Amino acid sequence: MVPYLNGYLYVVLFLLLGIALPVGALYLLGPLLRPNKPSAAKLSTYESGIEPVGEAQTRYNVRYYLFALLFVVFDVETLFLVPWAVSFKALGGFGLIEVFIFIFFLFIGLIYAWNKKVLEWK
Amino acid sequence: MNFLGYLITGQFVAFFILALIVIASAILMLNFNKVMYMALAIGGVFVGVAGIFFLLNAEFIGIAQVLIYAGAITILMLFAIMLTHEKDGESNSKGWIHETASFVFVAILLAGLMYGIRTSTINWSPASDEPSAWPVGQNVEAVAASLFQTYTIPFEVVSVLLIVALVGAVVLARKEE
Numbered sequence: 534m535v536p537y538l539n540g541y542l543y544v545v546l547f548l549l550l551g552i553a554l555p556v557g558a559l560y561l562l563g564p565l566l567r568p569n570k571p572s573a574a575k576l577s578t579y580e581s582g583i584e585p586v587g588e589a590q591t592r593y594n595v596r597y598y599l600f601a602l603l604f605v606v607f608d609v610e611t612l613f614l615v616p617w618a619v620s621f622k623a624l625g626g627f628g629l630i631e632v633f634i635f636i637f638f639l640f641i642g643l644i645y646a647w648n649k650k651v652l653e654w655k
Numbered sequence: 656m657n658f659l660g661y662l663i664t665g666q667f668v669a670f671f672i673l674a675l676i677v678i679a680s681a682i683l684m685l686n687f688n689k690v691m692y693m694a695l696a697i698g699g700v701f702v703g704v705a706g707i708f709f710l711l712n713a714e715f716i717g718i719a720q721v722l723i724y725a726g727a728i729t730i731l732m733l734f735a736i737m738l739t740h741e742k743d744g745e746s747n748s749k750g751w752i753h754e755t756a757s758f759v760f761v762a763i764l765l766a767g768l769m770y771g772i773r774t775s776t777i778n779w780s781p782a783s784d785e786p787s788a789w790p791v792g793q794n795v796e797a798v799a800a801s802l803f804q805t806y807t808i809p810f811e812v813v814s815v816l817l818i819v820a821l822v823g824a825v826v827l828a829r830k831e832e
Contacts, residue, residue, distance in 0.1 A: 539665070541709065544729035582757075582778050588732055590735070591780060592739075593734065593737040593793065594769065595736055595738060595812070595828050596687055596738075596828075597738075598703035598731075598734045598735065598738050598824075598828060599748050599824065599825065599828045600711050601727075601730060601731050601734045601822075602729070602731065602828075603821065603825040604727060604730075604822060605723075605728070605731055606821045607819050608659055608722065608723060608726070608727045609723060609727075610814075610817065612719055612722060613802070613810070613813065615715075615795065616715065616796070616798045616802055616803075617799060617802075617803060619795045619796060619799060620729060620795070620796045620799040620800070623799070623800070624799065624804070627734040627803075628799075629690065629801045631803055631807060632803075634811055634814075635810065635811060635813075635814045636814075637814060638770060638817075639817060640706070640813075641818065642817065642818040642822065643822040645818075645821070645825070646821060646825055649825050649829065651828075
């Protein structure tokens with residue numbers, strides 16, 4: 534069991550590298566290499582080169598939430614399909630029928646959402 | 656390597672680091688005043704729990720935890736906050752009497768739990784040395800076997816549950832518009 538888990542040392546290594554790289558670039562090496570000339574314009578929020586307008590914390594349109602929820606539903610669906618895909622041969626035809634019923638139900642859900650014009654953006 | 660009678664292995668160290676991440680994120684989540692920070696802190700809890708699943712050789716559940724909880728659920732919470740939130744909540748400090756009272760209560764609870772655990776007479780069956788039917792690293796296949804062969808009907812019901820969630824969300828969001 535231990536040699537198997539040791540494979541995760543690479544994951545830990547990548548994690549540490551991923552943390553060390555931005556920290557090193559921004560806080561350790563950066564100040565040594567870049568010129569330090571602060572000005573008020575540099576501290577303002579970057580909004581694609583335009584003068585920033587309003588606040589960042591605004592009330593979002595409810596449509597974004599609907600998209601997020603649709604994403605979660607189909608994310609869970611995908612998760613259930615992964616074990617089926619991995620042992621596709623072992624499960625055979627019965628598994629295929631099961632998954633088709635599963636997808637059919639969710640397809641009805643998608644059609645419902647489509648009918649209710651959730652997918653449209655006015 | 657032995658320390659205070661415990662065998663120190665990489666697994667042991669990893670468990671404590673992950674447990675620290677989970678508990679620290681949970682405490683941060685309770686102590687933040689901004690809802691947005693709270694949602695991100697709970698994302699930290701989810702990631703730590705996923706790490707513990709990996710440590711238990713349950714890769715599929717770990718990936719599910721990252722994909723669904725750390726990814727989708729946290730994002731959904733952030734969206735819900737951005738949808739409703741108007742102002743950040745005020746400081747939730749309730750003064751020292753409140754804090755002392757909760758500290759005393761938690762200490763008593765901890766002492767009671769420790770006493771209960773130490774004096775319990777339940778005979779837990781020891782972990783067996785027999786190899787399981789599914790070797791380590793094959794738990795996706797194991798999940799597939801139980802999902803598609805043993806628990807077929809519950810699996811199909813899950814799709815109905817997902818539709819109910821979808822329809823409910825659409826109805827609620829339509830009403831709000």
